[in-house]
Amino acid sequence: MPSIKKKFENSLIQCITEHKESIYRLAYSYVRNKEDALDIVQDSIHKAFANAESLKNPDAIKSWFYRIVVNTSLDFLRKQKRVQVVDEETLEAYSQGTSDSYHDIDLERALEELPVKYRSVVVLRYFEDLKIEEVSEVLNENINTVKTRLYQALRVLRVKLNDKSTMEV
Structure with a gap:
């Protein structure tokens, strides 16, 4: 045995x-x-x-x-x-063969500008496809802290991306 x-x-x-x-x-x-x-x-x-x-x-x-x-x-x-910061090559590695042939440069730049604690949550949740509980375990953080950071990171990304899209109009 x-x-x-x-x-x-x-x-x-x-x-x-x-x-x-x-x-x-x-x-x-x-x-x-x-x-x-x-x-x-x-x-x-x-x-x-x-x-x-x-x-x-x-x-x-x-x-x-x-x-x-x-x-x-x-x-x-x-x-x-x-x-x-996360760069274009990293984002390509995360895509794992998706059919998109373009790069979202605005998203890449917005991710680069996020503090590490927010970027880590976004990367683990959306690029590594971990559940909130798993992200919490990986980062050794409280689940509510992870949820808050994810919410704040997404809000910051949304604002940055909306600002960039309105500048292009």
């Missing part, structure tokens, strides 16, 4: 394998650099295996690992003293 640690390792490997593109995109959305994103994913995997005992609920392994990726990305940014 496999040990609990071995079961955890197998579950983690399965989670990482199934969600590798999303995990990479999540890291990339913070650092906007392929090599740095790969380093963050690698560091996150190492941290996950090293901190296996911190996972209280094995059913929440995906959100637990996403939280590690987010925290590792934020740590990286703090060390680099850089503010990163």
Whole structure:
């Protein structure tokens, strides 16, 4: 009979394998650099295996690992003293083969201008298609805080996009 640690390792490997593109995109959305994103994913995997005992609920392994990726990305940014924004290449990566052949430059710019705490909620909810509860777990925030940030971020985006569309008329 496999040990609990071995079961955890197998579950983690399965989670990482199934969600590798999303995990990479999540890291990339913070650092906007392929090599740095790969380093963050690698560091996150190492941290996950090293901190296996911190996972209280094995059913929440995906959100637990996403939280590690987010925290590792934020740590990286703090060390680099850089503010990163979502760019065109990131938005393309999120689209995963949709049929739209144009880029919404206004949306990209509006996302770039959002503070990280708002951008994180929008990216996880709409680009990674996580439920509010999962976003809450990943960011280690209260569900109501996530809902409020999402509402505020969408309101800011709506205002920015409406302002830009009225300027074009």
